[in-house]
Amino acid sequence: MAVCTVYTTQSLHSTCSISTPTKNHLGFNQKHVVFYSTNKKTTKRASSAVITCSADTQTVVIGLAADSGCGKSTFMRRLTSVFGGAAEPPRGGNPDSNTLISDTTTVICLDDYHSLDRTGRKEKGVTALDPRANNFDLMYEQVKAIKDGTAVEKPIYNHVTGLLDPPELIKPPKILVIEGLHPMYDQRVRDLLDFSIYLDISNEVKFAWKIQRDMAERGHSLESIKASIEARKPDFDAYIDPQKQYADAVIEVLPTQLIPDDNEGKVLRVKLIMKEGVEFFSPVYLFDEGSSISWIPCGRKLTCSYPGIKFSYGPDAYYGHEVSVLEMDGQFDRLDELIYVESHLSNISTKFYGEVTQQMLKHADFPGSNNGTGLFQTIVGLKIRDLFEQIVASRAKTPVEATKA
Numbered sequence: 001m002a003v004c005t006v007y008t009t010q011s012l013h014s015t016c017s018i019s020t021p022t023k024n025h026l027g028f029n030q031k032h033v034v035f036y037s038t039n040k041k042t043t044k045r046a047s048s049a050v051i052t053c054s055a056d057t058q059t060v061v062i063g064l065a066a067d068s069g070c071g072k073s074t075f076m077r078r079l080t081s082v083f084g085g086a087a088e089p090p091r092g093g094n095p096d097s098n099t100l101i102s103d104t105t106t107v108i109c110l111d112d113y114h115s116l117d118r119t120g121r122k123e124k125g126v127t128a129l130d131p132r133a134n135n136f137d138l139m140y141e142q143v144k145a146i147k148d149g150t151a152v153e154k155p156i157y158n159h160v161t162g163l164l165d166p167p168e169l170i171k172p173p174k175i176l177v178i179e180g181l182h183p184m185y186d187q188r189v190r191d192l193l194d195f196s197i198y199l200d201i202s203n204e205v206k207f208a209w210k211i212q213r214d215m216a217e218r219g220h221s222l223e224s225i226k227a228s229i230e231a232r233k234p235d236f237d238a239y240i241d242p243q244k245q246y247a248d249a250v251i252e253v254l255p256t257q258l259i260p261d262d263n264e265g266k267v268l269r270v271k272l273i274m275k276e277g278v279e280f281f282s283p284v285y286l287f288d289e290g291s292s293i294s295w296i297p298c299g300r301k302l303t304c305s306y307p308g309i310k311f312s313y314g315p316d317a318y319y320g321h322e323v324s325v326l327e328m329d330g331q332f333d334r335l336d337e338l339i340y341v342e343s344h345l346s347n348i349s350t351k352f353y354g355e356v357t358q359q360m361l362k363h364a365d366f367p368g369s370n371n372g373t374g375l376f377q378t379i380v381g382l383k384i385r386d387l388f389e390q391i392v393a394s395r396a397k398t399p400v401e402a403t404k405a
Ligand SMILES: Nc1ncnc2c1ncn2[C@@H]1O[C@H](COP(=O)(O)OP(=O)(O)OP(=O)(O)O)[C@@H](O)[C@H]1O
Pocket: 066, 067, 068, 069, 070, 071, 072, 073, 074, 075, 209, 210, 212, 213, 367, 368, 369, 373, 374
């Protein structure tokens, strides 16, 4: 039986079928068709063969940007938990791999695209935040290949040795998350993202978190932590921070306004800034969509100790974009009572009543579970699940016609 060559605008792992009577007319079936993935829109129609492809398995790509030590790993753990199943490094691979794989998601760390290793950066006098220390061409090619359904050999940056290790194989998952310093820096990579998030941690809070982790857990001195933050700041301001203008959702973490002149950084004011008009994403709202609301939920149904909890919600502008902003200042005393807050939020994309509260209780030991960082990370995780499901459903609804060469 002859093999039929079909060019399709869909990825190679699209699900395709040949519609009858075409199948009878041409005398071949699915097994005898070779698909070539191409984006050529000019493919000639040489016969009337109609191949229907539904790209239900095409990879959805999510970008998560933040500086180091700003909660990316914690957010990723919350996100993968929403999809169920544990995320683990590639089995039998490099023990220092930065990749985490679960049934639905693969999270790759963009540190793996450092083109200069630790020594190289030192010799050239550049930080890891500097675009010159990163290979954006390779990042683009590989993210695009994965999105198009092709496995890649991705490099590994080894944070233990500071060297570039031999590459690891990354197969196309249902959802690819690219997390790190620069997911939205290069326009080519940015254009591949189906949704993007920026974790915007204010300097005061970043400093408090760094001290907590690097002093307590890694034995660094206060001076060395200060020096490291100062050394990174110019490049952070030049190359990392500007990416937030492109994000579909920003989680901004600020010191509380409930305690005058607070400098402890323990109680946080957290904003969830959500762009309007993003396909497959409808911003969360409190009470009434589009109104400006201020809400103190403390009382009979929510236990609050000093300094209490305050929510705000309303429309705003962010880098010239229309956005909705949900804000929480303060912290929860009892996570099981979070259901009271959850029941007043709409568009949170839960599959059952209380799912946010259940997720928060499940990960009560994660940093930020008692405040807006954990709450908003969990909600964004649910919104990403919803976005993914909507993308898959929309692709299934719009079968693609491919032509026989
Ligand atoms: N929401 C939070 N509330 C309080 N502390 C937090 C929060 N998120 C993160 N931290 C602190 O910051 C540290 C770093 O968090 P995490 O490992 O998630 O960040 P990261 O961006 O992945 O860091 P890196 O890029 O350096 O690996 C945590 O160990 C914790 O001390």
